[in-house]
Amino acid sequence: xxxxxxxxxxxxxxxxxxxxxxxxxxxxxxxxxxxxxxxxxxxxxxxxxxxxxxxxxxxxxxxxxxxxxxxxxxxxxxxxxxxxxxxxxxxxxxxxxxxxxxxxxxxxxxxxxxxxxxxxxxxxxxxxxxxxxxxxxxxxxxxxxxxxxxxxxxxxxxxxxxxxxxxxxxxxxxxxxxxxxxxxxxxxxxxxxxxxxxxxxxxxxxxxxxxxxxxxxxxxxxxxxxxxxxxxxxxxxxxxxxxxxxxxxxxxxxxxxxxxxxxxxxxxxxxxxxxxxxxxxxxxxxxxxxxxxxxxxxxxxxxxxxxxxxxxxxxxxxxxxxxxxxxxxxxxxxxxxxxxxxxxxxxxxxxxxxxxxxxxxxxxxxxxxxxxxxxxxxxxxxxxxxxxxxxxxxxxxxxxxxxxxxxxxxxxxxxxxxxxxxxxxxxxxxxxxxxxxxxxxxxxxxxxxxxxxxxxxxxxxxxxxxxxxxxxxxxxxxxxxxxx
Ligand code: UDP
Numbered sequence: 001x002x003x004x005x006x007x008x009x010x011x012x013x014x015x016x017x018x019x020x021x022x023x024x025x026x027x028x029x030x031x032x033x034x035x036x037x038x039x040x041x042x043x044x045x046x047x048x049x050x051x052x053x054x055x056x057x058x059x060x061x062x063x064x065x066x067x068x069x070x071x072x073x074x075x076x077x078x079x080x081x082x083x084x085x086x087x088x089x090x091x092x093x094x095x096x097x098x099x100x101x102x103x104x105x106x107x108x109x110x111x112x113x114x115x116x117x118x119x120x121x122x123x124x125x126x127x128x129x130x131x132x133x134x135x136x137x138x139x140x141x142x143x144x145x146x147x148x149x150x151x152x153x154x155x156x157x158x159x160x161x162x163x164x165x166x167x168x169x170x171x172x173x174x175x176x177x178x179x180x181x182x183x184x185x186x187x188x189x190x191x192x193x194x195x196x197x198x199x200x201x202x203x204x205x206x207x208x209x210x211x212x213x214x215x216x217x218x219x220x221x222x223x224x225x226x227x228x229x230x231x232x233x234x235x236x237x238x239x240x241x242x243x244x245x246x247x248x249x250x251x252x253x254x255x256x257x258x259x260x261x262x263x264x265x266x267x268x269x270x271x272x273x274x275x276x277x278x279x280x281x282x283x284x285x286x287x288x289x290x291x292x293x294x295x296x297x298x299x300x301x302x303x304x305x306x307x308x309x310x311x312x313x314x315x316x317x318x319x320x321x322x323x324x325x326x327x328x329x330x331x332x333x334x335x336x337x338x339x340x341x342x343x344x345x346x347x348x349x350x351x352x353x354x355x356x357x358x359x360x361x362x363x364x365x366x367x368x369x370x371x372x373x374x375x376x377x378x379x380x381x382x383x384x385x386x387x388x389x390x391x392x393x394x395x396x397x398x399x400x401x402x403x404x405x406x407x408x409x410x411x412x413x414x415x416x417x418x419x420x421x422x423x424x425x426x427x428x429x430x431x432x433x434x435x436x437x438x439x440x441x442x443x444x445x446x447x448x449x450x451x452x453x454x455x456x457x458x459x460x461x462x463x464x465x466x467x468x469x470x471x472x473x474x475x476x477x478x479x480x481x482x483x484x
Pocket of ligand 1: 355
């Protein structure tokens with residue numbers, strides 16, 4: 001028997017954005033927030049997903065809900081529940097929408113029945129608290145089956161899908177066919193990219209909202225070079241001695257935090273010195289992030305006329321700590337084999353880093369330090385819905401070299417706010433982009449400057465709050481938002 005649970009999120013004042021976006025932009029936001037607050041008086045915006053922790057969606061929700069609550073709008077978060085076989089099924093649907101077979105299991109009548117039963121039970125609990133004047137934002141395939149129930153209860157319903165691929169295939173068709181019966185009656189849809197919108201979602205009722213980052217989170221908050229250095233020396237990623245900086249950061253709830261744990265680093269010889277130019281990729285150990293390709297592309301760079309003394313850091317979560325990513329350890333093991341197979345002199349310049357995961361905010365602070373210290377951040381993904389790591393590095397003013405896949409194409413304007421590699425498998429193009437940036441400091445600086453401005457303009461939480469507000473206004477006014 002499912003038990004929905006309410007996730008508690010404390011309010012955070014959106015006023016904290018003022019030094020970041022300037023008074024004019026802030027005034028525009030406050031104006032929009034005031035309008036929405038007036039419109040939503042006595043009403044609730046419900047967010048419904050299937051997990052309170054883990055994954056980008058939970059991280060995104062936590063921050064957006066905190067600032068919306070801080071703006072005086074009653075925003076809540078409910079996590080649905082279900083038996084294990086329900087989540088095995090929804091993971092299968094998730095893979096399908098990514099164009100992948102996943103475990104290859106059926107998506108037939110039996111599965112449809114299980115899906116409907118579990119969501120019906122969750123819906124019964126939800127409609128007991130949701131009022132007809134409320135707005136309900138349902139996230140991802142796990143919640144799509146709630147749509148008809150909540151529409152019947154009279155509330156406005158928007159389904160937000162965080163996944164998608166540019167090129168449909170047999171699997172995506174299978175996944176969308178499964179969800180189609182539930183989607184039709186939603187008042188609105190939100191996708192990350194236009195190409196991700198399936199045919200059964202009416203474009204006139206669809207809003208495109210890219211994911212955004214929180215510039216005040218431990219991952220992205222300002223950090224002095226001294227603090228970054230102390231953190232990186234303490235964790236063993238760069239060579240000491242540490243300077244006198246602190247290892248402190250500010251936690252989500254405003255309390256002080258400190259980086260105490262070390263990274264688990266595999267290397268040959270010494271850690272890079274503070275002055276060594278670092279090429280950095282931070283990602284889960286996942287084939288689609290192509291760490292093998294990064295490693296091979298970097299060795300191609302060394303085989304050519306290798307610029308100066310650049311070294312490579314491939315960093316990801318500690319493979320033994322991520323219970324819900326069973327592919328991680330095997331992937332890391334394979335990478336280790338590849339690393340062992342390259343020449344001694346090249347291996348000395350490639351560091352494989354497992355970051356501590358016991359405290360996610362401490363982990364975030366280490367990622368923050370590493371991204372800030374990187375000379376170049378790379379994201380050589382073979383597929384990517386939207387690269388949070390790309391937005392994070394751009395916000396830190398880093399020049400980014402990334403594959404022109406999925407949402408990354410909307411994030412980086414090639415040659416302006418980073419460099420895009422048209423074919424993600426083209427190692428020579430990857431190596432020559434690295435060489436170009438390592439040799440041309442002016443270009444690196446200008447790409448980094450433009451990157452930060454691009455994130456400020458389009459990819460901070462403030463922008464998406466405004467777009468959500470405008471969408472709710474339209475739903476109320478029956479513009480794009482009336483069910484067919
Ligand atoms: N990340 C992290 N620690 C790690 C590796 C990754 O905090 O050791 C974060 C990374 O900074 C980013 C997120 O995990 O915020 C990954 O999001 P992205 O969209 O890049 O890829 P996904 O993992 O969702 O496919």
